[in-house]
Amino acid sequence: MSWKGMENVCGFKEMKNYNLVIRQLLSEFLGSLLYLSLVLSAGIGIKSTNDNEGRRIEHGTATVLIAVANGLVVASIITIFGHVSGAHINPAVTCGAMICKHIKPVKAVCYVIVQIVGGVAGAGIAYLLSSETIRGDLGAIIPYKHLREYQIFGLEFLMTFMLVAVVLSVIDTTRGARGLGSAPLAIGLSITAGICSCSPYTASMNPIRSLGPAVIMNRWDSHWVYWVGPMAGGLVAGLTYRCLLLYHQQTIVLQSSRIDINRMLDRHRSE
Template identity: 45%
Template sequence: MTSSKDDLRDPKFWRAVVGEFLATTLFVFIGIGSTCGWNPPYTPSMVQIALCFGLTIATMVQCFGHVSGANINPAVTCALLVTRKISFLRAFLYVIAQCIGAVAGAGLIYGVTPAGVRGGLGATSLGTGVAVEQGFAIEYLITFELVFTVFATIDPNRKDLQGSASLAIGIAVVIGHLFAIQFTGASMNSARSFGPAVIMNFWEDHWIYWAGPILGGITAGVTYEYLFSAKTTKDTISSCMLSRQDSELIEEKVSTV
């Protein structure tokens, strides 16, 4: 992991921050555009919305992966920070760029869409009868699934990976939407929820779309990195669960059996 000072001196760092802004702008613009209800009372199907979000994120990852890593999601960025893959400064500026990009994307789709078909502009909210704790659990779990997929597809130590990593990540987004649209709107991305919330001034239960995805993403990142990574050994597993001294004592006991 590079230090914050290293990041500040690297011109590619600033290009990466701008890349996160642009990728998130396009993702939110296209994604929430699929939720608009043309020719009312026409309502877009869950499949249409899920495919649009999933294919858009796959495309953005393909386009910006070499620029910034194509996080496009504070949950992914926070998971990378906690597992020490990026610096704090990079993570902080990525999240800021993602949030500004999401507001820009939501503002653009608001501006180019006729008032009669905007609807809620894709603002995420809990489904009928879904309790707050249930909504939090859904966002936590679907983001866990997404971020776990991200970590599994970028694992440099895996030798079995075939096909497109960006498409695998896109499919993970599709899965989350097909399952959870009716529960929570299937955000699994705090910036994606933040953009429409700002433009539409809709903040009901908004904290769920920060706490659920970020905690789910961090849990997924740590779980994969220390338990399921291709480089994981009994040493990394034991050091994750125990102190280093306890781990060494256990190894000594095992070796004497």
């Protein structure tokens, strides 16, 4: 392959559009920063809130509130930044989008780097804006003591697979006229559903969600699971969507089937 061909495949050529690339990277940075700072602050606030009689909120109620807060924050960020960068704010989403050719590899790597930096910065802001008495572990994702690492990996894989599949569905322009509704709402609800389904066992679905508090609080319990699980889920979701669910692929298959059926009918008539 020539250098020009490599430029097109890897995406070096599109990186020369400096104005657009800078805007996209800044959008991913700010989106990731807002995501971590708001989500972690919400978790700290909800877990430290007492009811009218001085009792702590029950775990189930707290889980639902945190799940809804996560979904609404993500939906809001997508609404703000989606038209510029796509508002991935998640390396697993970027991985799935790259597999489906929505983003080139070079830009995808740049996205992941600024997502990491923005996520750590957001966790730092949440740390600075929270009281030491209620901060706790800053919402760090800590492995459930009765589960093994491969089980946590499996849960993270499934949650992230669903999330990335939803993202790829709502950004698929070939399905644009098929009434998929609000993209930010659909993505936000998939995050809410994932947290409600798998908490308290695990509920990351996003490597930077785990990395931010881990860096600030120096908590690295089984941290690799919260990278490998979501990234594997995003990768497989991208492959599944590209090979199985992509609408134009289905159209090609249906058209091929119709052609084969018509040929069989013509052959039968001639006989």
